[in-house]
Amino acid sequence: MHETKGDEARGIANLSALAALGDLAAFLAVARAGGFREASRQAGLSASGLSDAMRRLETRLGVRLLHRTTRSIALTEAGARLMDRLSPALDEVEAALDVVNGFRDHPAGTLRLNVPASVARLVLPAIVPEFMKAYPDIMLDVAVEESFVDVLAAGCDAGIRYEERLEQDMIAIPIGPRRQRMATAAAPAYLAARGVPLQPSDLLQHACLRGRFPSGSMSAWQYERDGKIVTIEPTGPLVVRLGGGVELAIEAAVAGCGVIHLFEDWLRPQLDSGALVPILEEWWGSFSGPFLYYPGRRYLPAPLRAFVEFVKARQSDIER
Incomplete structure (x- = not known):
């Protein structure tokens, strides 16, 4: 009878330890993501579940780990200290548990x-x-x-x-692919109306369709020929955010709105169909x-x- 009670006690202790480990993992997910919503998306858990885990953990530890507002969260000094020590420890726990996956x-x-x-x-x-x-x-x-x-x-x-x-x-x-190229191209109608650039510097007189990085900086156009590198900062009627806005820039180029500079493979369907014509091809440098x-x-x-x-x-x- 005493052995049964001891087994039950150990079982309860193990469950408590696993629950605490889950709450610590939830804290780390929220801290790394900078918020409950993003942590929920990344971890595939509900934001309310993560919030409950944080409340349990803070209650258990008796200290606040996060400063919460309606828009964001920030680590307290205690939270920052815990995250620094917890990250490598939980990574080791994940690695240990993942060993079982090998079987x-x-x-x-x-x-x-x-x-x-x-x-x-x-x-x-x-x-x-x-x-x-x-x-x-x-x-x-x-x-x-x-x-x-x-x-x-x-x-x-x-x-x-x-x-x-x-x-x-x-x-x-x-x-x-181990080598790729950036291609410059425009629609036949655009080139018929504005002329064909013969040197990279000629692009400064053309309507160019450009991309912007999330940081706000503009993507420069770089060319190379016979060891000479030329970087151009053209202007034009359209700027898109790199990534989601690229397809819009391609459609604008096909419609004759300007010159586009993009991965050759991305423009290959339009180049092969003739919807776009290559420009300055001898200047297209390759990169890793x-x-x-x-x-x-x-x-x-x-x-x-x-x-x-x-x-x-x-x-x-x-x-x-």
């Missing part, structure tokens, strides 16, 4: 990637469908944005960016393709490990 026939779980629109449009379509067929128990959650991102703070497992935008202290492996990057943990989560191995094998086949 499954197929890895399972969620893989969260953060990628720019160009990768979502030009790189992932050739990879994701085959990966999903190979790993049906893994759910891919892909966030598409252009800004510089701390993948861990954003609640992601890995990111895909170009070489100049890679985060420091990360492992990076090639993914997708994108990289998959992720933290250099000793133990990768099973979904990420499966994706890394899949990408490496695919790149090896391409290079043969």
